[in-house]
Each structure stands twice: as structure tokens, then as C-alpha cells.
Amino acid sequence: MLAAMPPTPDATAPGAAVPDRGRADACPGALRLHTADDGGLARVRLPGGLLTDRQALALAEASQALGDGDLETTSRGNVQLRGLAPDCGADLAERLRAVGLLPSDTHERVRNIVASPLAGLDAEGNADVQAWVRELDERLCASDWAAGLSGKFLFALDDGRGDVASLDADVTLIAAPGGPALLRLGRAERGHPVEPGREVTAVLDAARAFLEALRRSGRAAWHLREVPDLLPTGSEPLPTAYAPTVRAPAAVAAPVGALPGGLSVGMRFGRASAAQWRALVAASAGELRLTPWRGAVLPGAPADRLPALAAAGFRTEPGSPWERATACTGLPGCARSLADVRADAARALDAAAGAGAGTGAGAGAGGLPVHWSGCERRCGHPAGRWVDVLATGHGYRVTVNGPTTTAGAPVDVRNEEMAEAVAEARRTTK
Structure with missing residues (x-):
């Protein structure tokens, strides 16, 4: 049966009032679907954004057989299927189980793990965090207490390059060069060095301590940042080397194009057809890594496959206004929206590209992220500082948003x- 409750936006701006968390979150999952104006919506968690070719093809086939034929990637590297019929839940679950995408019915919504998508592919990181991803996912699903986490609670595993450390996760683990990793809780500017070999244990212990602190206090919260007074004291100031990473105003997306260890492509608003997904699989070397910036990294894929990906409609050239440009679902998929924001945003971004606005430090990779929203909820907006483009019913309101006093x-x-x-x-x- 489809749940009638809408998903709630993840982000809570610094200094904002804490929302009422006295109810369970309404985040959709692979088993608990959300009813949207365009049909049912399922969200499939992909820890670390990791997919085998077989799993990617299974998602494409499910989208065509059960949904609208498209797949959406999310800001956590997960995948959403839309336009689902009310009675397709059992069929979808069976398809996901068959390829290992539903390892736990009780924990499927808490498998929210982002990781540096370029880890192990170049010389920039300090650890191949994919091993941490797999261990964390396995142990998370095996821990009865973890089922009590919100479907919005987020783990981030950063290999030291600082890409996912600024995604406003609840528990962040940052690999260090030649030393212990650093555990960061919420938005704290103090951290805890972790004994080598105990990285995943430390991450799980932090999440469990959060749940136990809530139980003792009698309070309700979905994120650590909502209850900073319950965080442990006595941690050490962040080492200078970590400061730029955890205080970054916005995450830096993986560049598109040919990389030292593979290929990286972008999708328009994270949406791609089943045919485009098959093109990704055809270009891959057996593995895909979906990124929190609604793109995909293909480890080991050769550069000569980029033209075919570009012809399939993927972004393969850097410097476009489309970089770090996102939008909520808008009309017709969401009844709350005041506009078809994706169509309006696409026209604006294409116009900017045609006018050369994506060159230099303007609207492309060197500029702020931008997010179009159809209503005040601003679903899916980025963390840090960003350009807020809000539908008003008679146009849009453009504001530089986020933690700054100079907007x-x-x-x-x-x-x-x-x-x-x-x-x-x-x-x-500024």
C-alpha cells in the first residue's frame, strides 16, 4: 500500500528552529512507497552509490516494466523510480532482492551512506573508502538497534579529498594521510581521532550513542545537528589539515569527462531514461558509482567511450552552467509546486550556456550551486551556500542562500x- 505522507526536506539551515520530530519520518523507501501526483515513488538505497552492471540493468528494467521508464539519482547517490502503480510493491521488491539491492527489509531505509566516488581511482585520497562502505552497510543491516534511525540519518565516508565531508552528514569519517581517521559528529568543529582498524565500529558507536541519548532525554530528533547539546564533550579541536574539508561551504562535485581511473558523466537534474542507463552499462567496466551530485563515475572505463555517452545525452564536458544545478520535482509530479520548475530551469540553463554564461568563474563549475524549488519546502536543496530560485506563482525569486551574512x-x-x-x-x- 502506498503511504500518503509526503517526503520531508532533509536540510535544516543553521540557526533555524528545529522541526517537530515527534512523528516518524515519511521518507520513502523500496518497500514503503510515496504517493505523488505522477504515481508511486520508490527510493532504492545504494550505499556509496555502488552498483554492478547487473544491478543497474535490473533498475532500468524495473523502471520500464513498473514505472514511467526513467530513473532519478538523488543527492545521496540513491535511485528513485516514479510513476509506479499502487499494486507493484511486491513485484519491485522481488526484482530488487534478486540482484542484491534489498538485503534487509527492516533496515532498507537507514542504509544512507555517501562516500567519495573517486576513492581509489586517483592519487588524491588517503584511503579506498569503498571497503568501509561495504563493511558499514553489512554491519548496519545486522544491528537491530539501527532500525530505529531515521530514514534521513546520513553517514559520510570521505577519503580525505573533502568532497563528501561537507554534505552535512550526521556522522562523517575522514581518512587522514599516514594517521588515524577523524570522526566528526553533525556540524561540530571538534572531532575524534579513530584507532586504525576501528573506523566502522566508531561510526556505528556514534549512531547508537545518538539513539541512546535521545531515549534518555525523552526527546525526538532525526539528525545530530538538531540536538547539539546531546553530543559528547571532550573532543579535540579539528587539526588544521581538516579545517578546509569540514568547513567547506559546498561540496565539490566530481568533474565530468575522462579521469585518471575512469570516466565521470553528469545527468540533467539526475534524471535518465532506461535507454540512457543501458548506455552507461555499455560504457562501464563492470561497476557504476552514483555520486551525490547526480552523476555517475565509471571506474576503469576507457576515454574512447565518452563520445557514445555524450551522444546518449550525458554531460561529458566541464564548465557548463548545468554543473551543480539541481531542481525539485515540480509540476506535474508534485501538487505543492507552483511551476514546472525543471522545464523552466532547463530553459534558463540552456540559455546561459548559449550566451556563454558558463565560462570563467560565472555559472559553471567555479560558481555557487543553484537549486530551483516549486514551493517553500525547497526539497533537495544543497548544503552550504547556494543560489535559491523559488517559484512564486508569477515568476521566480532569486536569492543567495545558506550560512552567510552577506547575501x-x-x-x-x-x-x-x-x-x-x-x-x-x-x-x-562574498
């Missing part, structure tokens, strides 16, 4: 004025 005044624009306003806001650096 400019909101600018109300019509659709035809949006490309220029957004490009200008993305160039904001």
Missing part, C-alpha cells in the same frame, strides 16, 4: 529574465 536582497524575475539573474547570483563570492 544580497532577493530579486523577483520573470521566466525570460531568469537566466541572467541566476548567472549573476552564482558569481557571488
Whole structure:
């Protein structure tokens, strides 16, 4: 049966009032579907964004057989199927179990693990965190207490390059060069060195301590950042080497194109057809890593496969205004939305690209992230500092949002004025 409750936005802005957490979160899963205007929605957790070719093909086949034929990647490297019929739940679960994408019915919504997607592929990181991902997922599913975590509780495993350490996770583990990893809780600027070999144990202990602290206090929360007074004291100040990583204003996405250890491609708003997914599999070397920036890394894939991916509709060239550009579902999929934000955003981004607004430090890789929202909920917006483009019913309001005291005044624009306003806001650096 489809749940009637809508998903709740993940992010809580610094300094904002803590939402009421006296109820269970309504996050959809692979077994608990969400009813949207375009049909049922299922969210399949993919720890570390890891997929085998067989698993990726199974998702493409499920989207065509049961849904609207497209797949969406999320800001946590998960996958969503949309347009599902109300009676397809058992069929979907059977398809996922057959390829190892549903290892636990009781824990499937708490398998929220992001990891550095380029780990082990180049010389930038300090550890191949994929081994941590697999161990954490296995032990998380085997821990009865972990089923009590919110479906929004997030683990981040950073190989030291700082890409996922700034994703506002609840528990972050950062690999260090030649030393112990650092465990960071919520948004704390103090951390805990972890004894080598006990990295995953430390991560699990932190999550369990959070649940136990909530039980003792009688309070309700989904994230550590909502109850900072319950976090343990006596931790050490972050070493100087870690400071840029954990205080970064926004995560740095994996670049698109040919990489030292494979290929990286981007998807428009994270959405791709089943045919495009099959093109990904055809270009891969047996493994896909979905990124928190709604793209995919293909470890070991040769550069000569990039033209075929570009022809299939993937972004393969850096510097585009489409980099770090996201949008909520909007109309017609969400009844709350005041506009078809993805269509409007696509026109604005294509116009910016055509006008050359994505060059230099403007609206492309060097600028701020940008997110289009159809309503005040701002579902799926990025962490840190970002350009907020909010539908108003008669146009959009453009604001530099996030933890800053120097944001400019909101600018109300019509659709035809949006490309220029957004490009200008993305160039904001102070």
C-alpha cells in the first residue's frame, strides 16, 4: 500500500528552529512507497552509490516494466523510480532482492551512506573508502538497534579529498594521510581521532550513542545537528589539515569527462531514461558509482567511450552552467509546486550556456550551486551556500542562500529574465 505522507526536506539551515520530530519520518523507501501526483515513488538505497552492471540493468528494467521508464539519482547517490502503480510493491521488491539491492527489509531505509566516488581511482585520497562502505552497510543491516534511525540519518565516508565531508552528514569519517581517521559528529568543529582498524565500529558507536541519548532525554530528533547539546564533550579541536574539508561551504562535485581511473558523466537534474542507463552499462567496466551530485563515475572505463555517452545525452564536458544545478520535482509530479520548475530551469540553463554564461568563474563549475524549488519546502536543496530560485506563482525569486551574512536582497524575475539573474547570483563570492 502506498503511504500518503509526503517526503520531508532533509536540510535544516543553521540557526533555524528545529522541526517537530515527534512523528516518524515519511521518507520513502523500496518497500514503503510515496504517493505523488505522477504515481508511486520508490527510493532504492545504494550505499556509496555502488552498483554492478547487473544491478543497474535490473533498475532500468524495473523502471520500464513498473514505472514511467526513467530513473532519478538523488543527492545521496540513491535511485528513485516514479510513476509506479499502487499494486507493484511486491513485484519491485522481488526484482530488487534478486540482484542484491534489498538485503534487509527492516533496515532498507537507514542504509544512507555517501562516500567519495573517486576513492581509489586517483592519487588524491588517503584511503579506498569503498571497503568501509561495504563493511558499514553489512554491519548496519545486522544491528537491530539501527532500525530505529531515521530514514534521513546520513553517514559520510570521505577519503580525505573533502568532497563528501561537507554534505552535512550526521556522522562523517575522514581518512587522514599516514594517521588515524577523524570522526566528526553533525556540524561540530571538534572531532575524534579513530584507532586504525576501528573506523566502522566508531561510526556505528556514534549512531547508537545518538539513539541512546535521545531515549534518555525523552526527546525526538532525526539528525545530530538538531540536538547539539546531546553530543559528547571532550573532543579535540579539528587539526588544521581538516579545517578546509569540514568547513567547506559546498561540496565539490566530481568533474565530468575522462579521469585518471575512469570516466565521470553528469545527468540533467539526475534524471535518465532506461535507454540512457543501458548506455552507461555499455560504457562501464563492470561497476557504476552514483555520486551525490547526480552523476555517475565509471571506474576503469576507457576515454574512447565518452563520445557514445555524450551522444546518449550525458554531460561529458566541464564548465557548463548545468554543473551543480539541481531542481525539485515540480509540476506535474508534485501538487505543492507552483511551476514546472525543471522545464523552466532547463530553459534558463540552456540559455546561459548559449550566451556563454558558463565560462570563467560565472555559472559553471567555479560558481555557487543553484537549486530551483516549486514551493517553500525547497526539497533537495544543497548544503552550504547556494543560489535559491523559488517559484512564486508569477515568476521566480532569486536569492543567495545558506550560512552567510552577506547575501544580497532577493530579486523577483520573470521566466525570460531568469537566466541572467541566476548567472549573476552564482558569481557571488562574498
